[in-house]
Amino acid sequence: MVVSLSATLATSASAANWAGKTCYQEGEVKAVKGATNTCASTSKGLVYGPTRQLTGSLTVVCGATEAWCGAMTGGFQKLTGVSTKFVRLSSGETVARLEAAKANPEFDVWHGGPADGFGVARIGGLIEKYASPTRNLIPKSYQDDEGYWTGVYVGALGFCTNTKEIKRLGLKVPTSWAELLNPKLVKNISSAHPSTSGTAFTTLWTQVTRLGGEAAALDYMTNLHKNILQYTKSGVGPVAIVGRGEAAVGIVFSHDCVAGAEQGLPLKVSFPSEGTGYEIGGVALVKGSKNPDAAKAYVDFALSRDAQNLGPTVAAYQVLTNPKTKFDKRMVKLNTLNTVVYDFDKAAAAKKALTAKFDATIAVAPKA
Incomplete structure (x- = not known):
């Protein structure tokens, strides 16, 4: 290149x-x-x-x-x-x-x-x-x-919604983690798998942080699993799936959704009001x-x-991160978001055991 x-x-x-x-x-x-x-x-x-x-x-x-x-x-x-x-x-x-x-x-x-x-x-x-x-x-x-x-x-974790599909389902663009559990979204959410994807582990650890512990987080993820169409290996994967209309909502880093929308896909970014994680x-x-x-x-x-x-x-x-760089208007303004207190060291120490629990109790990691 x-x-x-x-x-x-x-x-x-x-x-x-x-x-x-x-x-x-x-x-x-x-x-x-x-x-x-x-x-x-x-x-x-x-x-x-x-x-x-x-x-x-x-x-x-x-x-x-x-x-x-x-x-x-x-x-x-x-x-x-x-x-x-x-x-x-x-x-x-x-x-x-x-x-x-x-x-x-x-x-x-x-x-x-x-x-x-x-x-x-x-x-x-x-x-x-x-x-x-x-x-x-x-x-x-x-x-x-x-x-x-x-x-x-x-990068800030957010929701990437296909505006045509969400309208077809009679729903609004989600703005909370709770809304993702709506029965109307069964098999209509795409996410990567936390054992293979850093994006998806951010999703999982965000639940640990906002809900106060691993048990509550896994309980939420178990309920969310009912609405998951498929788990991808890569965190950016849901953007294409949602863009094609195969699912209505993807859980991704917001900048990946913005890039998809720039390609002409009917995508809109939103963030959970209860608090979101970031990378x-x-x-x-x-x-x-x-x-x-x-x-x-x-x-x-x-x-x-x-x-x-x-x-x-x-x-x-x-x-x-370098303060000498240029700010692009397509970048999210972090100070406008409700973010959780994300402890990267604690997340790293817990990652192996927590993803193993996810594999064992919710879904095994995709092979391809």
Whole structure:
């Protein structure tokens, strides 16, 4: 994918060593013939950090849309010349693949997908700490306290409704979790499965938070199950299903529904009044990366203003974490939503056992 980047990401024709020289945009990544320097804040002001000589190739496991993953990896390859490919996997699949290949990692970086998945990977020793210079720009609330992952975007969980189908059923666009239990919606709701999808685990943990415990959450999800048409592996999957009119409502991150509506589908976003959950999409180094220098340079890039601004160019309308980025009117205004207090560390610690209970008592994860 050919990606147009701003001047700050353009590869310089000069082979000069920029380490220690003055720079003007914290987090800027400068590439000079296969080497990179990242602009960092120091006691001497803004200066470029140590030079990384980049060689070889990079493989990124990516948890966002194919277009977003392609824009990010393509942008990094264009900037640095490092051959960069991605494999698109949902959060649960990513953790499973990282665990299976722990002794001989197949990926160098994990980019995109909810933070509680990164938390599970941290607990399992699958990712490692990296204090990127660009990390200083990102609000602390969007970072792992110990430095294992850093947020690149925020997405709010919502309902994606086919306006034609909901009207046919004689219902209004839902604005509460309670409304999803309406018997008129039997087999008319689409959701991903929490064992494979970070989006769906966000749905499950939101119930734990708003209802006060796992038992109440599983009880709600059992009742909701009666109305589920099918569970998809990927969190974005329900958008297409609802867009085709196979179901009336999907439970998704709102930015995915906005992207579907932009394609001309009869979709409308709404949010539950009782409180909704949200994701912090992260980036992290995979432990045991075969190309750690390039992997660190990729993380610097992912946190930069210019990389994050690529999202809206490929219809990815998550709220961006770097405060230097541009706000797009299609992004949700988080301060207008009633959000639950989402404890990502607690969610990560509970995820394995809680999804196992979901599998055993409500529905097994889809195979394909």
